[in-house]
Amino acid sequence: SQTIHQWPATLVQPVGSPLSLECTVEGTSNPNLYWYRQAAGRGLQLLFYSVGIGQISSEVPQNLSASRPQDRQFILSSKKLLLSDSGFYLCAWSRVTYEQYFGPGTRLTVT
Amino acid sequence: SQQGEEDPQALSIQEGENATMNCSYKTSINNLQWYRQNSGRGLVHLILIRSNEREKHSGRLRVTLDTSKKSSSLLITASRAADTASYFCATDDQTGANNLFFGTGTRLTVIP
Numbered sequence: 649s650q651t652i653h654q655w656p657a658t659l660v661q662p663v664g665s666p667l668s669l670e671c672t673v674e675g676t677s678n679p680n681l682y683w684y685r686q687a688a689g690r691g692l693q694l695l696f697y698s699v700g701i702g703q704i705s706s707e708v709p710q711n712l713s714a715s716r717p718q719d720r721q722f723i724l725s726s727k728k729l730l731l732s733d734s735g736f737y738l739c740a741w742s743r744v745t746y747e748q749y750f751g752p753g754t755r756l757t758v759t
Numbered sequence: 760s761q762q763g764e765e766d767p768q769a770l771s772i773q774e775g776e777n778a779t780m781n782c783s784y785k786t787s788i789n790n791l792q793w794y795r796q797n798s799g800r801g802l803v804h805l806i807l808i809r810s811n812e813r814e815k816h817s818g819r820l821r822v823t824l825d826t827s828k829k830s831s832s833l834l835i836t837a838s839r840a841a842d843t844a845s846y847f848c849a850t851d852d853q854t855g856a857n858n859l860f861f862g863t864g865t866r867l868t869v870i871p
Contacts, residue, residue: 680857682858682859684861690863690864691861691862691864692861694858694860697858736799738801738802740801740802744857746792746807746851746857747804747807748802748804748859749804750794750801750802750803751801752800753799753800753801755799
């Protein structure tokens with residue numbers, strides 16, 4: 649069966665510090681991968697998606713970047729965090745179409 | 760924006776009652792999905808309805824889709840306290856990348 653992992657679960661970082669969130673998927677190959685951000689009490693905003701290694705598409709201009717160094721690894725990064733980067737970050741995977749499967753999320757607080 | 764909008768934003772019912780949540784969207788879709796999120800957790804896929812379907816059932820869930828009105832509803836029958844969660848609708852972007860656009864969610868509280 650497929651499993652998706654995200655870490656860390658929670659993170660508190662000062663403004664201006666770097667960020668690296670990691671997401672890995674087990675039990676499937678060549679998945680579509682997604683990073684979302686959820687502000688408190690709000691819906692999800694799609695940040696990045698990837699249909700293959702090294703293929704990253706960004707949905708919104710922002711302070712963040714994403715990379716996919718391996719087939720089942722998706723990394724969300726920032727060189728310098730802003731206060732507005734605080735939120736709940738969710739990684740998801742899907743096969744070519746339809747249902748997406750979400751990881752447990754990372755709660756990021758930028759202070 | 761393609762993002763859906765759910766209403767109500769919050770719903771509180773007694774255990775055993777039915778809960779109905781609505782979703783409206785703006786553009787043409789291939790399918791519409793409903794997800795559930797327990798507080799502080801990831802989302803869990805509940806049900807998918809294709810654009811050529813009008814109604815779909817899964818256990819205690821019933822989803823309807825009206826593409827002429829660009830709206831969908833999720834009905835949870837005989838609610839349980841464990842159904843307490845936020846519920847989101849999501850629509851695809853028709854680009855083939857399977858990107859989903861989520862609404863702002865309905866927060867459901869089922870009182871035991």
